[in-house]
Amino acid sequence: MDNLYAQEIEELWKQCGQIDLSETLDDLKRDIVKFSNMIVPCRExxxxRNKLKNLKHSVDSYTIKHLAESDIGDxxxxxxxxxxxxxxxxxxxxxxxxxxxxxxSTNIGAKKR
Known part of the structure; x- marks a missing residue:
């Protein structure tokens, strides 16, 4: 379980840097492993969602996460x-x-029709 998505998390860290409150790569790994049960609902x-052509800077990942929570119900x-x-x-x-x-910033768009 500790190696769950380890390579992907490292790639994400290299690409984006700190995420949420994680100060280190190990913090990020621990947080994701602890709540790995939410990966499938998030991916679903x-x-x-549509993938926009460009990054959307006006609405960031934290704001979009709240929309997902509302739909996921958790x-x-x-x-x-x-x-x-x-x-x-x-x-x-x-x-x-x-x-x-x-x-x-992401290119996460509106729900597909």
Whole structure:
């Protein structure tokens, strides 16, 4: 279980840097492993979303995560949501600090029709 998505998490860290409240790669890995049960629901939600041509900077990953939580009906860790978006092939920017949370811009669009 500790090696769950280890390579993908490392690639995500290299691409985006800090995510959510994770200060180190090991923090990020621990958080994702702890809440790995939410990866499938997130991926299913994301699979039903359009991929925009460009990154959307006006709405970040943390905001979109809340939309997913509403539809999924459960709390979703931001780190798990960002990894799920990465696994689903969405584009992600280098992280930036918003308040006390590191967020990324994405190309996650509206629900597919």
């Amino acid at each position: 939600w994301l699979a039903d 709390w979703v860790p931001h780190s798990v949501f960002v990894l799920s978006a990465y696994l689903e092939g969405f584009e992600l920017s280098k992280s930036k600090l918003r308040g006390d949370v590191y967020v990324v």
